Amino acid sequence: MMEDRDTEKMALAVCRISRCPLLNLSNYVSFSNTIRDSAAIAQTILKRKETAQVRHFVSQFNIIDTTRSCISLSGKRFAQFSTQIETPVCHPDSNLPSASLHLKQENAVLPIIQTEALPEDLEGAPPLSPLEEITENEAAQIEIDIPIPPESFSLRDYVDRSETLQKLVLLGVDLSKIERRPNVANFLLRLDFEKDVSKVLFFLKDVGLEDNQLGQFLTKNPFILSEDLDNLQKRVAYLRIKKFSKEAISRIVARAPYLLNFSVERLDNRLGFFQKELGLSAEKTRDLITRFPRMVTGSLEPIRENLKVFEIELGFRKNEIQHIALRVPRILTNHKNRLTETFDYVHNEMGIPHHMIAKFPQVFNTKHLRLKERHQFLTFLGRATYDPLQPNYVSLDRLASLPDNLFCEEVAKATVEELETFLKTL
Numbered sequence: 001m002m003e004d005r006d007t008e009k010m011a012l013a014v015c016r017i018s019r020c021p022l023l024n025l026s027n028y029v030s031f032s033n034t035i036r037d038s039a040a041i042a043q044t045i046l047k048r049k050e051t052a053q054v055r056h057f058v059s060q061f062n063i064i065d066t067t068r069s070c071i072s073l074s075g076k077r078f079a080q081f082s083t084q085i086e087t088p089v090c091h092p093d094s095n096l097p098s099a100s101l102h103l104k105q106e107n108a109v110l111p112i113i114q115t116e117a118l119p120e121d122l123e124g125a126p127p128l129s130p131l132e133e134i135t136e137n138e139a140a141q142i143e144i145d146i147p148i149p150p151e152s153f154s155l156r157d158y159v160d161r162s163e164t165l166q167k168l169v170l171l172g173v174d175l176s177k178i179e180r181r182p183n184v185a186n187f188l189l190r191l192d193f194e195k196d197v198s199k200v201l202f203f204l205k206d207v208g209l210e211d212n213q214l215g216q217f218l219t220k221n222p223f224i225l226s227e228d229l230d231n232l233q234k235r236v237a238y239l240r241i242k243k244f245s246k247e248a249i250s251r252i253v254a255r256a257p258y259l260l261n262f263s264v265e266r267l268d269n270r271l272g273f274f275q276k277e278l279g280l281s282a283e284k285t286r287d288l289i290t291r292f293p294r295m296v297t298g299s300l301e302p303i304r305e306n307l308k309v310f311e312i313e314l315g316f317r318k319n320e321i322q323h324i325a326l327r328v329p330r331i332l333t334n335h336k337n338r339l340t341e342t343f344d345y346v347h348n349e350m351g352i353p354h355h356m357i358a359k360f361p362q363v364f365n366t367k368h369l370r371l372k373e374r375h376q377f378l379t380f381l382g383r384a385t386y387d388p389l390q391p392n393y394v395s396l397d398r399l400a401s402l403p404d405n406l407f408c409e410e411v412a413k414a415t416v417e418e419l420e421t422f423l424k425t426l
Contacts, residue, residue, distance in 0.1 A: 164193040171201075172215020173222075184222055191225060200225055203232055208250025221257035231263070238264045242271065243282070248290045256293035270296045277307055278322050292329035303332045306339065314343050320358035328361045341368055350375055352386050352396065360396035374399055374407065377422050381412055 165188065169175065179185045191197060201214060209217060218224070224232070239249050252259060262270070274295070275285040289296055295303065310316045310324070325332055331339070342364050346352050357363065363371070378384040378394065385392045394411055408414050 162189060164188065164191050164197060167193050167197070168215075168218065171218065172212070174215070174219045177219055178222055181222075187226065188222065197225055199229055200227075200232075203229060204253070207236060207253050208246060209254055213254055217254065217257050221261065224257070224260060227261060232260055234264055235260055235262065235267060238267060242286065244286055244290070248286065251290060252293040256297045258297040259293060262297070267296070270300070273300060277304070278325055279318060280322065280326075284326060288326060288329055295329060295332065298333065302336075306332050306334065306336055309336045309339055313340060314354075316354055316358060320354060323358050324361040324364075328365060331361055331364045334364065338368075339364060342366070342371070345371060346396070350384075350386060356386070356396065360400070363396045363400045366400040371400065373423055373426070374412075376426065377414075377419055378412060380422060381414060383412060 165175065168188070178188065204214060204217065205211075236249060239252070244252070259267070271285060271289065274280065274288060275282070278288075280288065307321065310321045311318070316324070343357070345368060346357060346363055347354070375384060378399075383392055383394065385394055386396070387393065388395075398407070398411055402411065404416055404419065408416050408419050412419065
């Protein structure tokens, strides 16, 4: 009866020792006490005069190697040591066991299984079902990553996933305008902001663009992001060699964004064209380009054609054409039909000579109907005098540029209501 009771104690001690590594070691004091109690019970039983049956029971458990480890996990520190119980050795001439129990330190570390409950406690848990109902709070905490669409007609679908697009929007870039242009959207999506975009922004700042101009500039010319930085610097250096001031370069780049996409050779050819065709000096060429830089980046064919129209069809002399171009450079890019229509009315109907038209070239940028209405109103009032030597002289500049209220008050000496009443009779 005593042997059965001791056997049960021994089995309990062995089970305690073997089960400890499976526990969640959140309380290392309880763990050490368990090992110490189990080892003490085992040692007491082995020192007693037990039967061979008990010795045989103990010898079958070759697991008496228990380790307590120093593990730093989630801010908790454990002291490391191990307890080893050697297997008892029987004396050949005696039924008494001559077992020895030794305690020594080892470096072995037991694996710690992070479980909230023992395995036997989890066996009874029902499996989770994808159809299981959840609360509204749980549903609100679910985060679903929306996949990036492989194709889209708008950059809006990619802004949330692209750091480059997000920063371009913050700069003021209008993506809705950019995405309408072929291949530009795909080009922007492949860019890295820090690697490809930031260096160009710093360059534009050095040229003289303000922060509030960067977004508009990139909206008009996103292709500058594909240009090599060394080439951009060479083009600015070329303008400085041509004695453009820093302020002039800043103005040119801001008003003609595509100018920096032109190679040095192409820029040189464009400047040479205007200097040669108009017979300008280097200083006057710089003034012309600074005032209307888009002439450099646009097509040269309309300009070349208009120069011939002024000279051959309209009959202006070279110096008059030069004066017109320097006063109002935009005229050189107008449609030739507009030029001929305006000239025909001003010269043939109003009787104004070439030199007077060349002196006030703004008339070519005025709508033909506005010129006609105001001239007829002045004729009705008897004030259509365009000769500077005559009294009540009316200059073409004031005729073309003044708003209705000032034109009526200062030129026609009438009211706006009288002008409107007259226009109804036409």
